[in-house]
Amino acid sequence: MREFNPFFKKFSKKQKRVAVVYPNRYAGGITNLGLQRIYFEINSDEDHIAERFYTDVFEGLRSVESGSYLDSFSVALFSLQYEEDIFNAFRILKKTQFKGRTVAGGPCVIQNPFPFVHLFDNLFIGDAENAVIDILENRSVEGLFPGSLKRRVVDLDSEMKRQIVSENAYGRSILIEIGRGCPRGCRFCIVRQIYSPTRWRSADEIISIAEENRKAADKIAIISPSPTDHPDFREIVHELKSMGFEVSPSSIRADKFDEEMAELLGDVRTLTLAPEAGSERLREALNKGIDEEDILNAVEMARNAERVKLYFMFGLPGESYEDLDQIIRLVERVRDAGKRVSVSVNPLVPKPHTPFQWMPYGGDWTKDVLGNIKEMRKKRKYLISKLGKIAETDVESVERFAIQTAISRGDERVGDYIERKLTLARIIKSDLIEFLESQPPDREFPWDAVDMGYKKSRLRKEFEMTLKRLEIET
Numbered sequence: 183m184r185e186f187n188p189f190f191k192k193f194s195k196k197q198k199r200v201a202v203v204y205p206n207r208y209a210g211g212i213t214n215l216g217l218q219r220i221y222f223e224i225n226s227d228e229d230h231i232a233e234r235f236y237t238d239v240f241e242g243l244r245s246v247e248s249g250s251y252l253d254s255f256s257v258a259l260f261s262l263q264y265e266e267d268i269f270n271a272f273r274i275l276k277k278t279q280f281k282g283r284t285v286a287g288g289p290c291v292i293q294n295p296f297p298f299v300h301l302f303d304n305l306f307i308g309d310a311e312n313a314v315i316d317i318l319e320n321r322s323v324e325g326l327f328p329g330s331l332k333r334r335v336v337d338l339d340s341e342m343k344r345q346i347v348s349e350n351a352y353g354r355s356i357l358i359e360i361g362r363g364c365p366r367g368c369r370f371c372i373v374r375q376i377y378s379p380t381r382w383r384s385a386d387e388i389i390s391i392a393e394e395n396r397k398a399a400d401k402i403a404i405i406s407p408s409p410t411d412h413p414d415f416r417e418i419v420h421e422l423k424s425m426g427f428e429v430s431p432s433s434i435r436a437d438k439f440d441e442e443m444a445e446l447l448g449d450v451r452t453l454t455l456a457p458e459a460g461s462e463r464l465r466e467a468l469n470k471g472i473d474e475e476d477i478l479n480a481v482e483m484a485r486n487a488e489r490v491k492l493y494f495m496f497g498l499p500g501e502s503y504e505d506l507d508q509i510i511r512l513v514e515r516v517r518d519a520g521k522r523v524s525v526s527v528n529p530l531v532p533k534p535h536t537p538f539q540w541m542p543y544g545g546d547w548t549k550d551v552l553g554n555i556k557e558m559r560k561k562r563k564y565l566i567s568k569l570g571k572i573a574e575t576d577v578e579s580v581e582r583f584a585i586q587t588a589i590s591r592g593d594e595r596v597g598d599y600i601e602r603k604l605t606l607a608r609i610i611k612s613d614l615i616e617f618l619e620s621q622p623p624d625r626e627f628p629w630d631a632v633d634m635g636y637k638k639s640r641l642r643k644e645f646e647m648t649l650k651r652l653e654i655e656t
């Protein structure tokens with residue numbers, strides 16, 4: 183693990199030591215700009231010093247910077263990016279017998295803090311910028327629970343000017359968050375809900391961040407849920423390229439990848455696209471906003487791409503084997519365009535705060551939880567057998583995503599199971615099974631208590647529109 187531009191700070195006895203824990207692998211943690219920002223803010227304060235923890239460095243028990251054990255820190259800040267990270271977080275706390283204060287934040291806490299309330303002293307819901315020291319000192323801050331259940335939202339004003347640059351998923355790159363939130367309306371997507379409203383960083387600020395970090399790398403990864411939607415995307419890429427940087431966006435929308443974009447981004451070796459569903463019917467129900475023609479056009483435009491990576495989901499509402507066959511057909515068409523194709527298919531997790539929060543895991547209202555799981559397993563086998571013949575195929579486990587669903591839609595009871603390992607068999611035998619079931623229209627969800635800044639009736643309307651379009655009776 184080699185880091186460029188590291189941030190050294192000398193420890194003095196009067197400083198409070200803060201552990202910034204990413205309960206997952208280094209490669210993911212180092213590309214997390216939110217976490218880097220927290221680390222930067224703590225180390226910019228003279229009374230505090232931060233060190234980082236990752237599960238693949240000393241098993242997450244000792245810090246990267248000095249090798250100190252977690253129990254020598256006063257406060258531990260955990261970032262929960264994925265539901266299953268809670269198992270690692272719990273293991274680290276238990277193994278180190280950490281007695282200090284614990285705070286957890288990140289997307290899993292924002293979407294629903296209640297499964298974690300018994301596991302941490304505080305939970306933080308929202309954007310932490312310019313409030314990290316207040317959070318550490320347990321002062322009253324919007325989004326800090328117990329206390330506030332209002333999601334904290336900040337302007338994207340001043341990005342940290344200095345970041346740790348490492349070999350990451352984008353190569354040795356400077357990462358620049360060009361926007362937060364997403365202007366699109368995909369109905370399954372939690373990102374558009376937990377990071378709304380969409381905020382774009384100005385072109386001037388982006389250029390100045392690139393300038394500040396110039397010595398650390400000559401590549402820039404521009405990060406946002408939908409970077410190509412930035413109103414000045416083309417100008418920004420153009421400017422960064424004229425400064426001598428190689429530029430790659432974290433993702434490209436198929437409907438934005440035209441001749442000019444292909445020219446601008448140059449040698450795209452791997453084109454990553456997310457059609458999400460195989461059939462137009464389901465893509466429309468998801469409100470994905472792209473069609474097969476957009477996908478095939480993008481593939482054609484990316485002339486130098488050797489590989490196309492496609493992301494799909496299964497377990498969608500109203501899904502039939504005909505819809506799965508459409509995934510296979512689309513993959514074949516991309517392959518026939520002369521590309522090496524890799525396909526990733528995940529079960530849909532019907533997330534809180536999305537119009538799909540009322541649907542059952544598996545997407546079939548005529549089946550109970552076990553029936554849906556059984557059908558999902560069958561669909562998974564079907565996809566593997568068909569797709570495996572034509573592309574590199576990865577179809578995620580039905581069990582794993584059921585557990586993710588139960589954690590994301592759960593309440594305080596979930597926390598009690600974390601210690602004893604939450605398996606699908608345990609969920610099914612317990613009252614946690616309700617979190618995999620379809621939900622009645624008037625159900626009060628645990629996460630309704632969080633003020634996210636939207637009206638639940640709007641989500642319900644979108645959900646009912648989807649059901650109507652798919653002719654589903656619930």
Ligand code: SF4
Pocket residue numbers: 364365366367368371372373374407408
């Ligand atoms: S474009 Fe991507 S980030 Fe935006 S709403 Fe759709 S899935 Fe979510």
